[in-house]
Amino acid sequence: xxxxxxxxxxxxxxxxxxxxxxxxxxxxxxxxxxxxxxxxxxxxxxxxxxxxxxxxxxxxxxxxxxxxxxxxxxxxxxxxxxxxxxxxxxxxxxxxxxxxxxxxxxxxxxxxxxxxxxxxxxxxxxxxxxxxxxxxxxxxxxxxxxxxxxxxxxxxxxxxxxxxxxxxxxxxxxxxxxxxxxxxxxxxxxxxxxxxxxxxxxxxxxxxxxxxxxxxxxxxxxxxxxxxxxxxxxxxxxxxxxxxxxxxxxxxxxxxxxxxxxxxxxxxxxxxxxxxxxxxxxxxxxxxxxxxxxxxxxxxxxxxxxxxxxxxxxxxxxxxxxxxxxxxxxxxxxxxxxxxxxxxxxxxxxxxxxxxxxxxxxxxxxxxxxxxxxxxxxxxxxxxxxxxxxxxxxxxxxxxxxxxxxxxxxxxxxx
Numbered sequence: 001x002x003x004x005x006x007x008x009x010x011x012x013x014x015x016x017x018x019x020x021x022x023x024x025x026x027x028x029x030x031x032x033x034x035x036x037x038x039x040x041x042x043x044x045x046x047x048x049x050x051x052x053x054x055x056x057x058x059x060x061x062x063x064x065x066x067x068x069x070x071x072x073x074x075x076x077x078x079x080x081x082x083x084x085x086x087x088x089x090x091x092x093x094x095x096x097x098x099x100x101x102x103x104x105x106x107x108x109x110x111x112x113x114x115x116x117x118x119x120x121x122x123x124x125x126x127x128x129x130x131x132x133x134x135x136x137x138x139x140x141x142x143x144x145x146x147x148x149x150x151x152x153x154x155x156x157x158x159x160x161x162x163x164x165x166x167x168x169x170x171x172x173x174x175x176x177x178x179x180x181x182x183x184x185x186x187x188x189x190x191x192x193x194x195x196x197x198x199x200x201x202x203x204x205x206x207x208x209x210x211x212x213x214x215x216x217x218x219x220x221x222x223x224x225x226x227x228x229x230x231x232x233x234x235x236x237x238x239x240x241x242x243x244x245x246x247x248x249x250x251x252x253x254x255x256x257x258x259x260x261x262x263x264x265x266x267x268x269x270x271x272x273x274x275x276x277x278x279x280x281x282x283x284x285x286x287x288x289x290x291x292x293x294x295x296x297x298x299x300x301x302x303x304x305x306x307x308x309x310x311x312x313x314x315x316x317x318x319x320x321x322x323x324x325x326x327x328x329x330x331x332x333x334x335x336x337x338x339x340x341x342x343x344x345x346x347x348x349x350x351x352x353x354x355x356x357x358x359x360x361x362x363x364x365x366x367x368x369x370x371x372x373x374x375x376x377x378x379x380x381x382x383x384x385x386x387x388x389x390x391x392x393x394x395x396x397x398x399x400x401x402x403x404x405x406x407x408x409x410x411x412x413x414x415x
Contacts, residue, residue: 169220391408
């Protein structure tokens with residue numbers, strides 16, 4: 001197809017479309033009357049106007065005896081513009097759109113291989129419109145569900161109708177999810193190949209939009225399940241009230257019994273725990289003095305005499321003398337280690353070698369800990385006179401914890 005032929009086709013489409021839209025605007029009142037009623041009133045239409053509307057497929061006549069009605073597409077268009085969810089039917093035919101997109105991609109490749117750049121741009125434009133149309137169908141369907149949640153469910157008075165409406169919405173969500181599942185991105189990736197424009201359109205943008213649709217559908221489904229639970233609860237309560245009202249109509253003289261005076265209370269009513277009555281001696285009642293005295297005399301006497309209780313004194317915390325003595329002995333041995341370093345010839349002295357040479361009965365870990373604590377507890381001026389070196393290694397290749405194996409202490413040269 002050449003550029004001139006395409007321009008002629010576009011001009012013909014523009015002319016036909018403008019003519020059909022002009023017909024819609026010219027006969028808007030009659031068309032809206034047909035939308036509200038079952039048939040289009042013919043009183044305000046001439047024979048010529050009626051024939052033009054029929055030939056333009058804006059109106060149609062099912063048979064010779066039936067009246068003139070709106071075409072289904074026109075009715076759906078009006079319902080879409082008016083947001084009339086009761087008459088709008090969203091069609092998300094994904095399979096047909098995917099087949100159209102496959103054909104457009106093949107035409108795009110053929111135009112690209114044949115260096116037909118104008119035709120290639122036209123096919124890319126049609127492909128972009130097809131993707132937008134597919135995205136718009138799902139968006140319209142989800143928007144329709146939200147409108148029904150916010151409008152239809154609120155205006156339906158009967159709970160049974162609400163439950164049926166909820167079930168219909170749930171089935172529509174299932175159909176939409178099935179339609180989304182038909183879009184296989186692995187197939188689209190293989191289809192577009194290495195073409196950057198096609199990959200951006202059919203993979204990146206489409207996947208982002210479908211992710212948003214999945215999120216919206218999950219939110220709508222969560223809201224529908226919540227409403228269904230609420231409707232079921234209301235339905236159970238209304239059935240209970242309706243059953244009680246029907247019972248009262250059949251038994252007009254029914255009077256609920258006083259369950260507090262019954263010896264056998266039904267399990268449904270007897271839910272409260274029994275109360276234990278509290279009793280106390282009424283000392284202000286003089287006639288009851290004799291009865292109280294007899295009750296006191298009848299109390300059983302204790303089998304054994306009560307033991308005297310010593311006066312309680314404040315608890316005192318006694319320090320364990322053995323622990324304190326060992327701690328003091330450990331400090332003295334560490335002090336001797338430091339004095340050996342001071343009195344030595346200036347060579348570094350190992351803490352573990354001193355422990356082994358002196359035959360001291362201390363664990364290596366406790367001994368090293370005390371030597372390090374003693375060094376850190378010295379004043380800064382005295383601490384500067386010593387140099388404490390730590391023989392340490394890493395715990396593991398990927399663990400930076402340092403393990404101290406020995407401590408070597410020496411005097412600084414300027415001390």
